[in-house]
Amino acid sequence: MTSPWAEDCRGAGPVNPQLRSSIRRAAWKGAAWLAALAFVCLSGALGYLSFERRGVHNLQADVRHRLELFSSAVEGMIQRLEDVPATVQLSEEIQRLFHAPRRAAVRERADRYLQRLNAFMGGIAIYVLDERGAIVASSARTGLGALPEDDFSFRPYFQEALSGRVGRHFAISLVGNRPAYFVSHPIRDGAKVVGVAVIMINLDPINQIWDMLGAPALLADTNGVVILSSDPTWTYTTLQDLPIERRVDLQLSRMYNRMPLPRFPLDVELKVNPETLSIYGSLQRTNRYFGFPEIAQIVSGRSINGMDWRVMLFTDVDGARRDAVLAGAVSATGAAFLILLVLFVLQRRRIHRHRRESERLLEQANLSLEHKVGERTAALTLANAQLVKEVAERKQTEATLRATQGELVHAGKMAVLGRMAAGITHELTQPLGGVRTFAGNAMEFAKRQDLESVQQNLEIIARLTERMGTIIHPLRSFARRTEPSLCFIDVGQCIANALFLYQTQMAHLGVVVDNRTAGEQLPAWCDAHRLEQVLVNLIGNAIDAMAETPAKQLTLVAERAPAAAEAMAADGRAYGLRIDVEDTGCGLPPDFASHQFEPFYTTKQKGLGLGLTISRDIVQDFGGALRAWNHDGPGACFSIYLPCAPPYGEQDE
CATH class of the missing domain: 3.30.450.20 (PAS domain)
Known part of the structure; x- marks a missing residue:
């Protein structure tokens, strides 16, 4: 049933190309203005953050200097009399x-x-x-x-x-x-x-020198009790909760003459640098315009030499923040000026380009007239040359026919190699897609200066590149048996590597992954790179089989020492591990059993039919087996059987 809206669109005819071009230009202009606005805002934000950080740093340096002067003054008062x-x-x-x-x-x-x-x-x-x-x-x-x-x-x-x-x-x-x-x-x-x-x-002289600090300050003893302060309400309060046992000891020693010692009125969390013994912290408040938390005051302090006292200064950062706002405004203004300068240069170049285009069109019209005269003059010459050319072509055709007979013989020899080479495209498509994806991620992380993530993506690209270099080896083993490089590997890591290549595609298709091998140590005797290639083929086939199904679930299970009925390899060794790749897709067709590992047999619309054949040969090179069957419910299961390791004396062989 056709909707009225669709009928109206057909009746209106095709969209005018000029209108489409105008809409596209308007969209590009809108996007450019939005990008310019974003650049101005970003410049202002970066300028604000940079100058705020610098202002706070300068403020902290000034605070440290004032604390040193104050500490020296206190030390002088005490040390003069302590002897x-x-x-x-x-x-x-x-x-x-x-x-x-x-x-x-x-x-x-x-x-x-x-x-x-x-x-x-x-x-x-x-x-x-x-x-x-x-x-x-x-x-x-x-x-x-x-x-x-x-x-x-x-x-x-x-x-x-x-x-x-x-x-x-x-x-x-x-x-x-x-x-x-x-x-x-x-x-x-x-x-x-x-x-x-x-x-x-x-200690009264200390109360007379608080002004040299220029901000609220306090002196606390080793118990965390404020003993002197520029704010009288802070005196005899505790910066930290005192245990009841410590309070009893202080009452018995009458150190504070039975003062109640309430909690310090400001909620500040202090930290101590173990190397410099400097004290630092901050007081938070809620931004009155946007509601997010921000630093209201920075708390700086240091210990006084030879004494168990700490002096702390509470410095307001509003001044540094006002300077940062001004710097952000200047940065945004500079960015806006830069954008206007770029627009001015582009406009001048556009005018110059239009002028050159007009001159070119005039020159082209003159050349066209001269060219037509030359074409008519050369027509007769060309007709004569054509007759000579036809005679030469007939002689060349006779020679080509004789050469084609030899080429047909050679083409018959290369047909088989051509069919095998077609599988390279099938096997390289997924690693190349991974290389392209991680290369894009690396460029994006490089823009963000996230070098650790860039290194991780480049390491994955290097591994995928190495894997692409080894893809040709399974194709050669399809025609000629070769011995793989066998050793103990972690199958769980191989499964994780294979799943990682399909992570984006599965997330896009809504495939739910149930990886029951995650976190397990699953040792096996095989080649890690080639096992990953088999897992990539099976997982890719499972994803393709679930493309049209509403419930998409991929399950990976590993069972150690499978049941005795299926646990013997062809050489008599027991299978030590079975890996199941299960899906909820369309299942296997009825005639799959007779064609499952036949080269170039495929159930896909776009497939070469080499994936399962190559995978089977790889697993057989390990001494294992690859089997497939349908579930009782929807979907199919492919099982990889890997044998136990040979005796110690045979491993090197």
Whole structure:
């Protein structure tokens, strides 16, 4: 039944060629403008990304410089005072104190010495503890005496100094609940540690130099607790979740004077470079225009030498991003200018070409007139020459007839070779198609600078080229037996290689592949390249058989040590492996059994009939067999039987 639309089209007659040409030109112009627009957008995007990357890199370099300056300033403040406790034990007043700790005059002289020393050095306080952690001398006796408890044995810096080491710890001072850095040193009487000298270093000067960083920053200790910050709301928060056991230890040591230590208010994931010990991370936010996540701030940090502190700086990247937007706009403008320049040059060339075409047509008209006069003059000369030529042709014909008789004899000899050579086209079509496909893929990956994928495609092309070089060998073995190069191979890899060649075609035709050999180790004794050729032929035949069927499924199964009824080769060896290639196609015709391996017998409209013949000869060269039958349901099954390996002494033979 013909639709009214089709009748209207027939009634309208053929489409005007000029209209078709106009439509084609309009389509090309539209495509060109779209390509130009895409080029402008791509140039803008590349310019934006390039300048954003460069801006972030410069920003990170500047941040690293500022962090180094800040770290040097903090190190100078701390290191200037951290050697003071070591000098305390050298004082005669302190030495007398430990020989007569209960004499008030001795303790008073020791207090005055510590007061003078602290006034000179500028610390919060310097004090001396006995081996039980009790204060025996102090530069601020009144303030320390007002403490509710006089036992500092719970402080980590006291415990480290009492064990003979120098203690360095941050803690919140019990005097005024202020943060301080404590440095302790053991006081020895001979080899015995009899006391501990401690200096309490004021950290308030650090809060006065945050401005040199130019962005929000913080100092965190080894526990990940923010001890100082340019933002007061960040102080005494944790950058990471502390285990409950660690929190209990911190409460017992009163390092943070029972502060609740909530979580840091910003969600930032920090990473540490193990080589440079630098800290880096970022804060994400949602783009307010497009909704995708983007970096709002970069987090940079480093450890302070000689201390368990880390300084971190939170730098805004909006400035770098604004510069990148400007650079992207400039790149897009430059691309647009380049396109306009190309259009201008093309227009000038078109005008010049039209002018030359007009001159050529005028010159051609003059030459045509002269040519007609010359043709009529040469007609008589040609007629005379024709008579001479006919006489020569008759003599040549007699000689050709005699030569043709010899050629017919030679053609009869070459007929067989010609039929065999026709199979080369059948066998080379699929590898050549693969070479063409992977060459195109390699060019596309090269444009994307994906060198690893380019290398993979080139390796596959090299293997296909090598395979094409070996295709002639099976054709020669069809006429003359040759021994293959046999060794242990992985049949699963051969199946995967054969399927890979048909991957695109099967995806286009909607063929479902059930490869039950994937991931298995299937060793066999044969030639890998020739087995792949057999699998390629069988898989290609299966795909062709399913071309017109609605359900297309290709199944590949491998069975080790098949059933005894079918497991003996002609030489008496047992078959070690059977490979089944099953399809859901149209099946085998009734007369297939009597012609299945006959040369030039085919059921295809476009086929040479050599595929199964060559495949059978290849498998027989392995010592195996190739069999075929129909399923109970739709489709057919081709089975390849491969024998077990010969005994060790016969393998080299």
